[in-house]
Amino acid sequence: AQKVTQAQTEISVVEKEDVTLDCVYETRDTTYYLFWYKQPPSGELVFLIRRNSFDEQNEISGRYSWNFQKSTSSFNFTITASQVVDSAVYFCALSGSYNTDKLIFGTGTRLQVFP
Amino acid sequence: DVKVTQSSRYLVKRTGEKVFLECVQDMDHENMFWYRQDPGLGLRLIYFSYDVKMKEKGDIPEGYSVSREKKERFSLILESASTNQTSMYLCASRRDRGAVDTFGSGTRLTVV
Secondary structure: OOEEEOOOOEEEEEOOOOEEEOOEEEOOOOOEEEEEEEEOOOOOOEEEEEEEOOOOOOEEEOOEEEEEEHHHOEEEEEEOOOOHHHOEEEEEEEEEOOOOOOOEEOOOEEEEEEO | OOOEEEOOOEEEEOOOOOEEEOEEEOOOOOEEEEEEEEOOOEEEEEEEEOOOOOOEEOOOOOOEEEEEEEOOEEEEEEOOOOHHHOEEEEEEEEOOOOOOOEEOOOEEEEEO
16 A cells, blocks of 8 residues: 655744655565645645655755655655745645555645744 | 636536536647545546547536537546535646646536
């Protein structure tokens, strides 16, 4: 069975702090994709990153970075120097090679960044 | 810019009513999805469609049906709305397997 766990329900930080959102996944597939989405108060899920299981390189995009570790089945997301505009719910998701029609979502982490 | 449009942002319906939630995409995508989002449960897949007139059950199809008569439109139907169907409903579309989903802004449905 496939599963995504985001153990942090809610995180609060003050602006300019760094914050890491954890994501742990379970799958029996050898080929799979991992995703992060951001859901601001407007409600629409905004795509942030997709990573396939063969690419374990960490990625950095501006203040965002992602740490993919197959050994621990984790795909953590770090925001450096957080800003108020980063306040949102963040979802980690997984899709497998045999059933890539379905995205399995974690329960989300609500991030609040205070000025 | 690609877009997925959900016809209503907020809806209030009475128990027992038949409810239609509409979703339209302008990207000529093959695949379309309906999710519901509830606090503490994340997004759960209700139904999806990979072609016109084709549909597949997701993880929680009970109490719902769907219709896809045209490629760009995917409708979610609550045959007889119940209070436990009060939720945020999100539609998404995807070009093909492994591609990224584009989501609509959601419809917050309240059943009273």
